[in-house]
Amino acid sequence: MTASRTARERVRAELTREITDIARRHLATEGAGGLSLRAVAREMGMVSSAIYRYFPSRDDLLTTLIIDSYNSLGEAVEQAEAGHPREDFLGRWLAACHAVREWAIEHPHEYALIYGSPVPGYQAPQDTIVARVRDVAVLGRVVADAWEAEAVRPPGVAPAPPSELAADASGIRELIPGAPDSVIWLSIAAWTALYGWVNFEVFGQFNNTIEDRRTAFEHAMRLAAATLGLTQ
Amino acid sequence: MTASRTARERVRAELTREITDIARRHLATEGAGGLSLRAVAREMGMVSSAIYRYFPSRDDLLTTLIIDSYNSLGEAVEQAEAGHPREDFLGRWLAACHAVREWAIEHPHEYALIYGSPVPGYQAPQDTIVARVRDVAVLGRVVADAWEAEAVRPPGVAPAPPSELAADASGIRELIPGAPDSVIWLSIAAWTALYGWVNFEVFGQFNNTIEDRRTAFEHAMRLAAATLGLTQ
Protein backbone atom coordinates (compact mmCIF):
# COMPACT_ATOMS: atom_id res chain seq x y z
CA MET A 1 0.00 0.00 0.00
CA THR A 2 2.90 2.31 0.67
CA ALA A 3 4.02 1.45 -2.85
CA SER A 4 0.82 2.70 -4.43
CA ARG A 5 0.81 5.69 -2.18
CA THR A 6 4.40 6.33 -3.03
CA ALA A 7 3.53 6.19 -6.70
CA ARG A 8 1.68 9.44 -6.48
CA GLU A 9 3.98 10.97 -3.93
CA ARG A 10 6.98 10.05 -6.01
CA VAL A 11 5.73 11.90 -9.04
CA ARG A 12 4.83 14.75 -6.77
CA ALA A 13 8.32 14.86 -5.30
CA GLU A 14 9.76 14.62 -8.79
CA LEU A 15 7.68 17.51 -10.06
CA THR A 16 8.47 19.58 -6.99
CA ARG A 17 12.15 19.04 -7.60
CA GLU A 18 11.76 19.95 -11.25
CA ILE A 19 9.99 23.17 -10.33
CA THR A 20 12.72 24.20 -7.92
CA ASP A 21 15.39 23.29 -10.46
CA ILE A 22 13.85 25.47 -13.14
CA ALA A 23 13.17 28.21 -10.62
CA ARG A 24 16.76 28.12 -9.44
CA ARG A 25 17.95 28.48 -13.01
CA HIS A 26 15.65 31.43 -13.57
CA LEU A 27 16.82 32.94 -10.30
CA ALA A 28 20.46 32.54 -11.33
CA THR A 29 19.91 34.28 -14.63
CA GLU A 30 17.25 36.88 -13.95
CA GLY A 31 17.46 37.41 -10.21
CA ALA A 32 14.80 37.24 -7.55
CA GLY A 33 12.64 39.93 -9.08
CA GLY A 34 12.51 38.13 -12.39
CA LEU A 35 11.38 34.86 -10.91
CA SER A 36 7.96 34.21 -12.38
CA LEU A 37 5.71 31.29 -11.51
CA ARG A 38 4.09 31.52 -14.90
CA ALA A 39 7.42 31.32 -16.65
CA VAL A 40 8.37 28.25 -14.64
CA ALA A 41 5.02 26.66 -15.40
CA ARG A 42 5.40 27.48 -19.08
CA GLU A 43 8.79 25.81 -19.20
CA MET A 44 7.30 22.72 -17.58
CA GLY A 45 4.46 22.58 -20.08
CA MET A 46 2.06 23.17 -17.26
CA VAL A 47 -0.65 25.71 -16.90
CA SER A 48 0.20 28.40 -14.36
CA SER A 49 -2.45 27.48 -11.84
CA ALA A 50 -1.11 23.95 -11.56
CA ILE A 51 2.06 25.25 -9.95
CA TYR A 52 0.00 26.28 -6.95
CA ARG A 53 -0.61 22.62 -6.19
CA TYR A 54 3.07 22.42 -5.30
CA PHE A 55 3.88 25.85 -3.95
CA PRO A 56 1.07 27.86 -2.38
CA SER A 57 2.69 31.15 -3.36
CA ARG A 58 5.66 32.70 -5.03
CA ASP A 59 7.13 33.49 -1.65
CA ASP A 60 7.06 29.84 -0.68
CA LEU A 61 9.01 28.93 -3.76
CA LEU A 62 11.44 31.72 -2.97
CA THR A 63 11.78 30.43 0.57
CA THR A 64 12.89 26.99 -0.53
CA LEU A 65 15.35 28.59 -2.91
CA ILE A 66 16.71 30.70 -0.07
CA ILE A 67 17.13 27.67 2.14
CA ASP A 68 18.88 25.87 -0.70
CA SER A 69 21.18 28.85 -1.12
CA TYR A 70 22.04 28.94 2.55
CA ASN A 71 22.88 25.28 2.47
CA SER A 72 24.87 25.62 -0.72
CA LEU A 73 26.97 28.42 0.73
CA GLY A 74 27.31 26.67 4.07
CA GLU A 75 28.46 23.49 2.41
CA ALA A 76 31.02 25.30 0.29
CA VAL A 77 32.48 27.02 3.33
CA GLU A 78 32.49 23.81 5.36
CA GLN A 79 34.29 21.90 2.65
CA ALA A 80 36.89 24.58 2.10
CA GLU A 81 37.66 24.86 5.78
CA ALA A 82 37.82 21.11 6.22
CA GLY A 83 40.68 20.95 3.73
CA HIS A 84 43.12 22.36 6.27
CA PRO A 85 44.56 20.74 9.40
CA ARG A 86 42.94 21.77 12.63
CA GLU A 87 45.96 23.64 13.93
CA ASP A 88 46.32 25.75 10.78
CA PHE A 89 43.97 28.41 12.05
CA LEU A 90 45.01 31.14 9.65
CA GLY A 91 44.76 28.71 6.73
CA ARG A 92 41.29 27.66 7.82
CA TRP A 93 40.21 31.28 8.19
CA LEU A 94 41.51 32.26 4.79
CA ALA A 95 40.04 29.17 3.15
CA ALA A 96 36.62 29.91 4.63
CA CYS A 97 36.84 33.53 3.50
CA HIS A 98 37.79 32.60 -0.03
CA ALA A 99 34.97 30.06 -0.11
CA VAL A 100 32.44 32.72 0.83
CA ARG A 101 33.79 35.12 -1.77
CA GLU A 102 33.97 32.59 -4.56
CA TRP A 103 30.55 31.18 -3.89
CA ALA A 104 29.14 34.70 -3.88
CA ILE A 105 30.79 35.55 -7.19
CA GLU A 106 29.58 32.34 -8.76
CA HIS A 107 26.03 32.76 -7.43
CA PRO A 108 25.50 36.50 -7.27
CA HIS A 109 21.72 36.38 -7.28
CA GLU A 110 21.57 33.69 -4.63
CA TYR A 111 24.03 35.70 -2.58
CA ALA A 112 21.89 38.80 -3.01
CA LEU A 113 18.95 36.77 -1.79
CA ILE A 114 20.57 35.82 1.49
CA TYR A 115 22.96 38.70 2.20
CA GLY A 116 21.60 41.53 0.08
CA SER A 117 18.70 43.83 0.58
CA PRO A 118 15.56 41.98 1.61
CA VAL A 119 13.16 41.17 -1.21
CA PRO A 120 10.32 43.72 -1.09
CA GLY A 121 7.24 42.34 0.59
CA TYR A 122 9.01 39.14 1.45
CA GLN A 123 9.62 38.15 5.04
CA ALA A 124 11.93 35.23 5.62
CA PRO A 125 10.11 32.65 7.73
CA GLN A 126 11.61 30.86 10.68
CA ASP A 127 12.48 27.85 8.52
CA THR A 128 15.44 29.65 7.09
CA ILE A 129 17.12 30.31 10.41
CA VAL A 130 18.43 26.79 10.83
CA ALA A 131 20.23 26.71 7.52
CA ARG A 132 21.27 30.31 7.92
CA VAL A 133 24.04 29.87 10.40
CA ARG A 134 26.12 27.21 8.68
CA ASP A 135 28.66 29.60 7.20
CA VAL A 136 28.85 31.71 10.33
CA ALA A 137 29.27 28.57 12.42
CA VAL A 138 32.37 27.62 10.46
CA LEU A 139 33.94 31.02 11.00
CA GLY A 140 33.08 30.87 14.68
CA ARG A 141 34.56 27.43 15.01
CA VAL A 142 37.87 28.53 13.53
CA VAL A 143 38.18 31.39 16.00
CA ALA A 144 36.95 29.19 18.85
CA ASP A 145 39.51 26.49 18.11
CA ALA A 146 42.26 29.07 17.80
CA TRP A 147 41.24 30.67 21.06
CA GLU A 148 41.21 27.34 22.80
CA ALA A 149 44.68 26.60 21.45
CA GLU A 150 45.84 30.01 22.66
CA ALA A 151 46.62 31.03 19.11
CA VAL A 152 44.62 34.23 19.35
CA ARG A 153 46.75 37.10 20.59
CA PRO A 154 45.11 40.45 19.91
CA PRO A 155 47.61 43.28 19.63
CA GLY A 156 47.33 45.78 22.44
CA VAL A 157 46.36 48.71 20.24
CA ALA A 158 42.66 47.87 20.11
CA PRO A 159 40.44 49.90 22.44
CA ALA A 160 38.59 47.89 25.06
CA PRO A 161 34.86 47.34 24.46
CA PRO A 162 32.64 49.44 26.76
CA SER A 163 30.93 47.61 29.55
CA GLU A 164 27.46 48.22 28.08
CA LEU A 165 28.28 45.62 25.45
CA ALA A 166 28.82 42.82 27.95
CA ALA A 167 25.27 41.50 27.58
CA ASP A 168 25.47 41.23 23.80
CA ALA A 169 28.93 39.71 24.01
CA SER A 170 27.78 36.97 26.34
CA GLY A 171 25.20 35.89 23.78
CA ILE A 172 27.77 35.70 21.04
CA ARG A 173 30.12 33.79 23.31
CA GLU A 174 28.20 30.63 22.50
CA LEU A 175 30.16 30.57 19.27
CA ILE A 176 33.54 31.26 20.89
CA PRO A 177 33.38 29.79 24.40
CA GLY A 178 35.59 31.34 27.01
CA ALA A 179 36.72 34.27 24.92
CA PRO A 180 36.86 37.69 26.58
CA ASP A 181 34.67 40.50 25.34
CA SER A 182 37.53 42.11 23.46
CA VAL A 183 38.04 38.99 21.37
CA ILE A 184 34.30 38.64 20.80
CA TRP A 185 34.08 42.09 19.30
CA LEU A 186 37.24 41.68 17.29
CA SER A 187 35.68 38.55 15.83
CA ILE A 188 32.51 40.41 14.97
CA ALA A 189 34.66 43.01 13.27
CA ALA A 190 36.41 40.32 11.24
CA TRP A 191 33.04 38.85 10.32
CA THR A 192 31.68 42.18 9.11
CA ALA A 193 34.94 42.83 7.26
CA LEU A 194 34.48 39.59 5.33
CA TYR A 195 30.89 40.16 4.30
CA GLY A 196 31.41 43.88 3.87
CA TRP A 197 34.06 43.15 1.29
CA VAL A 198 32.05 40.48 -0.48
CA ASN A 199 29.01 42.76 -0.59
CA PHE A 200 31.06 45.53 -2.13
CA GLU A 201 32.59 43.22 -4.68
CA VAL A 202 29.45 41.35 -5.70
CA PHE A 203 27.32 44.49 -5.84
CA GLY A 204 29.86 46.28 -7.99
CA GLN A 205 31.29 48.92 -5.65
CA PHE A 206 34.85 47.96 -6.58
CA ASN A 207 34.30 48.50 -10.30
CA ASN A 208 36.96 50.80 -11.76
CA THR A 209 38.68 50.91 -8.40
CA ILE A 210 40.16 47.53 -7.56
CA GLU A 211 41.17 45.17 -10.34
CA ASP A 212 43.19 42.44 -8.65
CA ARG A 213 40.34 41.64 -6.37
CA ARG A 214 41.34 38.20 -5.25
CA THR A 215 44.73 39.40 -4.06
CA ALA A 216 43.21 42.47 -2.43
CA PHE A 217 40.60 40.33 -0.75
CA GLU A 218 43.17 37.96 0.66
CA HIS A 219 45.17 40.88 1.97
CA ALA A 220 42.06 42.34 3.58
CA MET A 221 41.27 39.03 5.23
CA ARG A 222 44.86 38.75 6.45
CA LEU A 223 44.47 42.22 7.90
CA ALA A 224 41.29 41.15 9.64
CA ALA A 225 43.03 38.07 11.03
CA ALA A 226 45.98 40.14 12.20
CA THR A 227 43.69 42.60 13.92
CA LEU A 228 42.12 39.70 15.73
CA GLY A 229 45.57 38.35 16.57
CA LEU A 230 45.30 35.22 14.45
CA THR A 231 48.75 34.99 12.99
CA GLN A 232 49.32 31.31 12.43
CA MET B 1 8.89 85.72 -23.97
CA THR B 2 10.85 83.72 -21.48
CA ALA B 3 8.08 84.52 -19.03
CA SER B 4 5.42 82.87 -21.12
CA ARG B 5 7.70 80.01 -21.91
CA THR B 6 8.58 79.78 -18.26
CA ALA B 7 4.91 79.63 -17.41
CA ARG B 8 4.67 76.26 -19.06
CA GLU B 9 8.05 75.10 -17.88
CA ARG B 10 7.26 76.11 -14.35
CA VAL B 11 4.20 73.94 -14.13
CA ARG B 12 6.18 71.17 -15.72
CA ALA B 13 8.95 71.51 -13.15
CA GLU B 14 6.35 71.64 -10.42
CA LEU B 15 4.68 68.45 -11.61
CA THR B 16 8.02 66.72 -12.02
CA ARG B 17 8.90 67.60 -8.46
CA GLU B 18 5.52 66.37 -7.24
CA ILE B 19 6.02 63.08 -9.02
CA THR B 20 9.42 62.52 -7.49
CA ASP B 21 8.09 63.50 -4.06
CA ILE B 22 5.29 60.98 -4.21
CA ALA B 23 7.61 58.38 -5.70
CA ARG B 24 10.10 58.95 -2.91
CA ARG B 25 7.39 58.44 -0.34
CA HIS B 26 6.28 55.23 -2.02
CA LEU B 27 9.89 54.11 -2.20
CA ALA B 28 10.39 54.82 1.48
CA THR B 29 7.36 52.77 2.48
CA GLU B 30 7.21 49.96 -0.07
CA GLY B 31 10.75 49.75 -1.39
CA ALA B 32 12.08 49.84 -4.90
CA GLY B 33 10.12 46.82 -6.06
CA GLY B 34 6.86 48.34 -4.92
CA LEU B 35 7.38 51.59 -6.76
CA SER B 36 4.58 51.74 -9.30
CA LEU B 37 4.13 54.47 -11.88
CA ARG B 38 0.43 53.81 -11.94
CA ALA B 39 0.15 54.23 -8.20
CA VAL B 40 2.02 57.52 -8.36
CA ALA B 41 -0.21 58.70 -11.18
CA ARG B 42 -3.30 57.63 -9.26
CA GLU B 43 -2.22 59.64 -6.24
CA MET B 44 -1.70 62.67 -8.44
CA GLY B 45 -5.14 62.32 -9.99
CA MET B 46 -3.48 61.67 -13.31
CA VAL B 47 -3.96 58.88 -15.74
CA SER B 48 -1.01 56.55 -15.86
CA SER B 49 0.09 57.36 -19.37
CA ALA B 50 0.49 61.03 -18.50
CA ILE B 51 3.39 60.20 -16.22
CA TYR B 52 5.39 59.20 -19.25
CA ARG B 53 5.43 62.81 -20.37
CA TYR B 54 7.71 63.47 -17.42
CA PHE B 55 9.64 60.25 -17.01
CA PRO B 56 10.15 58.09 -20.10
CA SER B 57 10.27 54.90 -18.02
CA ARG B 58 10.13 53.54 -14.53
CA ASP B 59 13.89 53.18 -14.53
CA ASP B 60 14.32 56.86 -15.24
CA LEU B 61 12.22 57.75 -12.26
CA LEU B 62 14.23 55.30 -10.20
CA THR B 63 17.44 56.87 -11.43
CA THR B 64 16.51 60.32 -10.20
CA LEU B 65 15.51 58.81 -6.88
CA ILE B 66 18.88 57.08 -6.66
CA ILE B 67 20.73 60.29 -7.40
CA ASP B 68 18.65 62.05 -4.76
CA SER B 69 19.52 59.31 -2.29
CA TYR B 70 23.22 59.59 -3.00
CA ASN B 71 23.06 63.31 -2.45
CA SER B 72 20.99 62.96 0.68
CA LEU B 73 23.47 60.52 2.19
CA GLY B 74 26.44 62.54 1.01
CA GLU B 75 25.03 65.70 2.50
CA ALA B 76 24.32 64.03 5.82
CA VAL B 77 27.86 62.72 6.05
CA GLU B 78 29.35 66.04 4.99
CA GLN B 79 27.39 67.95 7.59
CA ALA B 80 28.22 65.54 10.39
CA GLU B 81 31.90 65.63 9.60
CA ALA B 82 31.94 69.39 9.29
CA GLY B 83 30.81 69.69 12.90
CA HIS B 84 34.24 68.76 14.21
CA PRO B 85 37.47 70.76 14.13
CA ARG B 86 39.88 69.79 11.41
CA GLU B 87 42.49 68.38 13.79
CA ASP B 88 39.99 66.09 15.54
CA PHE B 89 40.52 63.26 13.08
CA LEU B 90 39.05 60.51 15.20
CA GLY B 91 36.03 62.68 15.98
CA ARG B 92 35.52 63.41 12.29
CA TRP B 93 35.84 59.74 11.42
CA LEU B 94 33.36 58.65 14.06
CA ALA B 95 30.94 61.43 13.15
CA ALA B 96 31.01 60.42 9.50
CA CYS B 97 30.47 56.77 10.42
CA HIS B 98 27.53 57.55 12.66
CA ALA B 99 26.06 59.74 9.93
CA VAL B 100 26.20 56.88 7.43
CA ARG B 101 24.65 54.47 9.89
CA GLU B 102 21.90 56.79 11.02
CA TRP B 103 21.00 57.85 7.52
CA ALA B 104 20.84 54.20 6.49
CA ILE B 105 18.57 53.31 9.40
CA GLU B 106 16.30 56.25 8.69
CA HIS B 107 16.15 55.53 4.96
CA PRO B 108 16.51 51.75 4.69
CA HIS B 109 14.99 51.46 1.24
CA GLU B 110 17.03 54.30 -0.16
CA TYR B 111 20.10 52.72 1.38
CA ALA B 112 19.21 49.39 -0.17
CA LEU B 113 18.92 51.15 -3.48
CA ILE B 114 22.44 52.51 -3.43
CA TYR B 115 24.35 49.99 -1.33
CA GLY B 116 22.22 46.87 -1.49
CA SER B 117 21.74 44.29 -4.19
CA PRO B 118 21.18 45.87 -7.59
CA VAL B 119 17.57 46.22 -8.67
CA PRO B 120 16.78 43.42 -11.12
CA GLY B 121 16.91 44.56 -14.69
CA TYR B 122 18.07 47.99 -13.68
CA GLN B 123 21.46 49.27 -14.69
CA ALA B 124 22.59 52.48 -13.02
CA PRO B 125 23.51 54.98 -15.71
CA GLN B 126 26.60 57.15 -15.68
CA ASP B 127 24.66 60.08 -14.20
CA THR B 128 24.74 58.50 -10.78
CA ILE B 129 28.52 58.26 -10.58
CA VAL B 130 29.03 61.94 -9.81
CA ALA B 131 26.76 61.97 -6.81
CA ARG B 132 27.93 58.54 -5.78
CA VAL B 133 31.24 59.47 -4.29
CA ARG B 134 30.23 62.20 -1.91
CA ASP B 135 30.15 60.01 1.18
CA VAL B 136 33.33 58.18 0.24
CA ALA B 137 35.04 61.48 -0.45
CA VAL B 138 34.37 62.63 3.10
CA LEU B 139 35.86 59.48 4.56
CA GLY B 140 38.86 59.79 2.27
CA ARG B 141 39.37 63.41 3.23
CA VAL B 142 39.45 62.57 6.92
CA VAL B 143 42.14 59.97 6.41
CA ALA B 144 44.01 62.20 3.98
CA ASP B 145 44.04 65.11 6.41
CA ALA B 146 45.15 62.83 9.21
CA TRP B 147 47.90 61.38 7.09
CA GLU B 148 49.09 64.81 6.12
CA ALA B 149 49.16 65.84 9.78
CA GLU B 150 51.11 62.67 10.59
CA ALA B 151 48.30 61.49 12.82
CA VAL B 152 48.07 58.08 11.12
CA ARG B 153 50.38 55.60 12.77
CA PRO B 154 49.47 52.04 11.81
CA PRO B 155 50.53 49.50 14.43
CA GLY B 156 53.24 47.20 13.20
CA VAL B 157 51.19 44.03 13.42
CA ALA B 158 49.51 44.43 10.02
CA PRO B 159 50.98 42.34 7.20
CA ALA B 160 52.41 44.33 4.32
CA PRO B 161 50.34 44.41 1.13
CA PRO B 162 51.76 42.25 -1.66
CA SER B 163 53.44 44.08 -4.50
CA GLU B 164 50.80 42.98 -7.03
CA LEU B 165 48.43 45.43 -5.40
CA ALA B 166 50.60 48.46 -6.11
CA ALA B 167 48.70 49.35 -9.29
CA ASP B 168 45.32 49.34 -7.61
CA ALA B 169 46.69 51.25 -4.64
CA SER B 170 48.06 54.01 -6.84
CA GLY B 171 44.60 54.61 -8.24
CA ILE B 172 43.08 54.87 -4.80
CA ARG B 173 45.87 57.21 -3.72
CA GLU B 174 44.01 60.07 -5.37
CA LEU B 175 41.86 60.10 -2.26
CA ILE B 176 44.76 59.93 0.21
CA PRO B 177 47.73 61.63 -1.48
CA GLY B 178 51.15 60.53 -0.43
CA ALA B 179 50.02 57.60 1.68
CA PRO B 180 51.99 54.35 1.39
CA ASP B 181 50.28 51.23 0.10
CA SER B 182 49.90 49.81 3.58
CA VAL B 183 47.84 52.82 4.68
CA ILE B 184 45.80 52.68 1.46
CA TRP B 185 44.71 49.13 2.12
CA LEU B 186 44.09 49.74 5.78
CA SER B 187 41.80 52.58 4.73
CA ILE B 188 39.97 50.32 2.31
CA ALA B 189 39.57 47.84 5.17
CA ALA B 190 38.11 50.56 7.38
CA TRP B 191 35.76 51.56 4.58
CA THR B 192 34.49 48.02 4.08
CA ALA B 193 34.19 47.61 7.83
CA LEU B 194 31.89 50.63 7.97
CA TYR B 195 29.58 49.59 5.16
CA GLY B 196 29.80 45.92 6.08
CA TRP B 197 28.44 46.76 9.49
CA VAL B 198 25.73 49.05 8.18
CA ASN B 199 24.68 46.44 5.63
CA PHE B 200 24.39 43.82 8.32
CA GLU B 201 22.43 46.10 10.60
CA VAL B 202 20.04 47.51 7.99
CA PHE B 203 19.43 44.15 6.37
CA GLY B 204 18.67 42.50 9.68
CA GLN B 205 21.66 40.23 10.20
CA PHE B 206 22.12 41.48 13.76
CA ASN B 207 18.57 40.63 14.81
CA ASN B 208 18.54 38.53 17.98
CA THR B 209 22.30 38.88 18.19
CA ILE B 210 23.27 42.45 18.95
CA GLU B 211 20.89 44.70 20.82
CA ASP B 212 22.91 47.76 21.78
CA ARG B 213 23.77 48.40 18.19
CA ARG B 214 24.81 52.00 18.40
CA THR B 215 27.36 51.28 21.09
CA ALA B 216 28.59 48.18 19.29
CA PHE B 217 28.85 50.14 16.06
CA GLU B 218 30.88 52.88 17.66
CA HIS B 219 33.20 50.31 19.16
CA ALA B 220 33.60 48.64 15.79
CA MET B 221 34.42 51.94 14.16
CA ARG B 222 36.93 52.72 16.91
CA LEU B 223 38.50 49.35 16.23
CA ALA B 224 38.68 50.16 12.53
CA ALA B 225 40.29 53.51 13.33
CA ALA B 226 42.77 51.88 15.71
CA THR B 227 43.71 49.31 13.10
CA LEU B 228 44.41 52.15 10.71
CA GLY B 229 46.35 53.92 13.42
CA LEU B 230 43.99 56.84 13.81
CA THR B 231 43.99 57.36 17.52
CA GLN B 232 43.28 61.02 18.01
Place this chain on the structure above:
DNA sequence: GAAAAAACGAGAGCACTGCTCTTGACGAAC
Protein backbone atom coordinates in the same frame (compact mmCIF):
# COMPACT_ATOMS: atom_id res chain seq x y z
C1' DG C 1 -14.90 -4.74 -5.98
C1' DA C 2 -17.76 -0.55 -5.68
C1' DA C 3 -18.32 3.98 -3.56
C1' DA C 4 -16.50 8.04 -1.29
C1' DA C 5 -12.65 11.17 -0.88
C1' DA C 6 -8.69 13.36 -2.00
C1' DA C 7 -5.46 15.11 -5.44
C1' DC C 8 -4.70 16.97 -9.77
C1' DG C 9 -4.46 19.66 -14.45
C1' DA C 10 -6.83 22.79 -17.23
C1' DG C 11 -9.15 26.94 -18.02
C1' DA C 12 -11.37 31.26 -17.11
C1' DG C 13 -11.12 35.27 -14.63
C1' DC C 14 -9.69 39.31 -11.37
C1' DA C 15 -6.71 42.98 -10.28
C1' DC C 16 -2.48 44.64 -11.04
C1' DT C 17 1.96 46.09 -13.61
C1' DG C 18 4.97 48.80 -17.49
C1' DC C 19 4.44 50.67 -21.69
C1' DT C 20 2.56 52.23 -26.49
C1' DC C 21 -0.49 54.46 -29.54
C1' DT C 22 -4.17 57.45 -30.88
C1' DT C 23 -7.32 61.19 -30.09
C1' DG C 24 -8.80 65.57 -28.86
C1' DA C 25 -7.94 69.97 -26.34
C1' DC C 26 -5.23 73.74 -24.91
C1' DG C 27 -1.68 77.35 -25.13
C1' DA C 28 2.26 79.63 -27.22
C1' DA C 29 4.55 81.47 -31.44
C1' DC C 30 4.55 83.34 -35.99
Place this chain on the structure above:
DNA sequence: GTTCGTCAAGAGCAGTGCTCTCGTTTTTTC
Protein backbone atom coordinates in the same frame (compact mmCIF):
# COMPACT_ATOMS: atom_id res chain seq x y z
C1' DG D 1 -5.65 83.90 -36.65
C1' DT D 2 -3.60 80.00 -37.96
C1' DT D 3 -0.06 76.69 -37.07
C1' DC D 4 2.55 73.90 -34.22
C1' DG D 5 4.08 71.71 -30.06
C1' DT D 6 2.64 70.10 -25.57
C1' DC D 7 -0.37 67.80 -22.81
C1' DA D 8 -4.00 64.58 -20.46
C1' DA D 9 -6.98 60.96 -21.40
C1' DG D 10 -8.30 56.54 -22.91
C1' DA D 11 -7.89 52.12 -25.05
C1' DG D 12 -5.08 48.41 -25.57
C1' DC D 13 -1.10 44.83 -25.31
C1' DA D 14 1.55 41.58 -22.84
C1' DG D 15 2.83 40.25 -18.68
C1' DT D 16 2.32 39.16 -13.41
C1' DG D 17 0.31 36.59 -8.81
C1' DC D 18 -3.47 34.38 -7.42
C1' DT D 19 -8.43 32.31 -6.98
C1' DC D 20 -12.19 29.60 -8.35
C1' DT D 21 -14.54 26.04 -10.79
C1' DC D 22 -14.85 21.89 -13.42
C1' DG D 23 -13.97 17.43 -15.02
C1' DT D 24 -10.59 13.60 -14.51
C1' DT D 25 -7.67 10.51 -12.20
C1' DT D 26 -5.88 8.32 -8.34
C1' DT D 27 -6.15 6.87 -3.66
C1' DT D 28 -8.65 5.51 0.30
C1' DT D 29 -12.58 3.49 2.58
C1' DC D 30 -16.22 0.39 3.20
